[in-house]
Amino acid sequence: MIRPLQPPDLAQVAAIWLDTNIQAHAFIPAEYWQGNFAAVREQLAQAEVYIYEAAGQVLGFIGLDGQYIAGLFVRPGAQGRGIGRQLLDFAKQEKGRLRLHVYQNNTRAVQFYLREQFVPQQESTDAHTGQQELELLWCATN
Numbered sequence: 001m002i003r004p005l006q007p008p009d010l011a012q013v014a015a016i017w018l019d020t021n022i023q024a025h026a027f028i029p030a031e032y033w034q035g036n037f038a039a040v041r042e043q044l045a046q047a048e049v050y051i052y053e054a055a056g057q058v059l060g061f062i063g064l065d066g067q068y069i070a071g072l073f074v075r076p077g078a079q080g081r082g083i084g085r086q087l088l089d090f091a092k093q094e095k096g097r098l099r100l101h102v103y104q105n106n107t108r109a110v111q112f113y114l115r116e117q118f119v120p121q122q123e124s125t126d127a128h129t130g131q132q133e134l135e136l137l138w139c140a141t142n
Contacts, residue, residue, distance in 0.1 A: 002090050005049035005061065012058040013051060014041040020073040027105045028129050050090060052083050062087040069100035088116055096140045104132045113138075 005013060017040055021033040044063065047070065052060040060074035060083040069091065074083045091098060100118070102109050103126070118136035126133050 001053050002050055002087065003053065005044070005047075005051055007045070009051055009053075009058050010041065010045055013044055013049065013061050016058065016061065016073050016075045017041075017044070017071065019076055023076050024106055024109065025103060027103075028131065032129065050087065052087055059083050060087055062091055064091060064095070067095045067097050067099060069098055072100075084112065085116070092138065092140065098138045099135065101126070101133045101135050103129075104134055110134065 014037065018033055018037050021028075022030045025033070048064045050062050050064075051058050052074075058075070059078040060072075062072045063070040072084055072087060074081075074087075098118075099121075100113070101124075102113060104110065104123070113136050116138065118138045121135040121137050124133055124135065125131070
């Protein structure tokens with residue numbers, strides 16, 4: 001079930017954010033993610049976040065800032081079950097147009113978004129990590 005984030009979900013969502021970032025971004029020191037954890041947890045409480053819940057457990061979430069995907073995360077161990085696709089489909093239905101940035105070295109995520117009809121727009125360097133990233137765009141077709 002996909003639903004808006006509620007305050008009791010915050011600990012699980014923040015843990016998923018940290019664990020998934022460390023796992024998916026081995027090319028960035030774990031200390032970077034750990035150092036940003038408190039600020040991100042605070043931001044999550046204020047953001048437009050939708051969670052995927054099953055049997056009372058948060059398995060994934062998508063964070064949106066208007067039409068910008070601030071993050072799409074699925075708990076390690078729950079990946080590969082279509083949860084990310086369901087969250088993304090939910091956002092597509094809600095917004096009609098979506099954009100995001102993804103690290104080029106996160107090839108699994110890049111391939112996921114390309115399969116989901118996102119189109120590369122430009123390359124840039126993330127000022128915080130020094131990593132190359134892609135800006136991707138998806139638009140509903142009429």
